[in-house]
Amino acid sequence: MAWITKNSAGAHIERQSEPYLNDEMKQELTPVVDRYPRRQAASLPLLHAMQEKVGWLPPQAIEEIADFLEVPASEVMDTASFYEEFWLKPKGKYVIWLCQSISCEIMGEPSLTDRVAEFLDIQVGETTPDGKFTLMKVECLGYCGDAPCGLINEDIQQKITPDNFIEVLKNLD
Numbered sequence: 001m002a003w004i005t006k007n008s009a010g011a012h013i014e015r016q017s018e019p020y021l022n023d024e025m026k027q028e029l030t031p032v033v034d035r036y037p038r039r040q041a042a043s044l045p046l047l048h049a050m051q052e053k054v055g056w057l058p059p060q061a062i063e064e065i066a067d068f069l070e071v072p073a074s075e076v077m078d079t080a081s082f083y084e085e086f087w088l089k090p091k092g093k094y095v096i097w098l099c100q101s102i103s104c105e106i107m108g109e110p111s112l113t114d115r116v117a118e119f120l121d122i123q124v125g126e127t128t129p130d131g132k133f134t135l136m137k138v139e140c141l142g143y144c145g146d147a148p149c150g151l152i153n154e155d156i157q158q159k160i161t162p163d164n165f166i167e168v169l170k171n172l173d
């Protein structure tokens, strides 16, 4: 297996003047950190808390978490980039997850994905320029009997047809 690497050493980090991990958040998270024998062990709960607050994990926020945990930023980034649940770039207001596992695939997921991508004018993994929609694929959601299925944020969508799904998207504010 080949690892795909990229040189991040010279990457430009967008910065805001206010810290993401402000004093109030540090105060809230200190008892979480104190539950662990080593500060680094609190990386996951802190990343979840930050993503809950900001919606994704900006590089500046990862650096601030690393400072708070007294570990190199690269180690927190290692953790954040390992899990698909963490967003390392901004996501849309509505994240559309289309199931690509076998039942949904047989029931038309490929053409559904093509239609949705065409409607939104983005590819899977991308976000519309207005920040409204992100299109993603996901593995089995456990609703195989009602395939094809997907999620709009947390809301399950079953027996999707391209036409009715696009109508649903058109009606989202």
Ligand code: FES
Pocket (backbone or CB within 6 Å): 099, 100, 101, 102, 103, 104, 105, 139, 140, 141, 142, 143, 144, 147, 148, 149
């Ligand atoms: S295969 Fe799509 S929900 Fe199970």
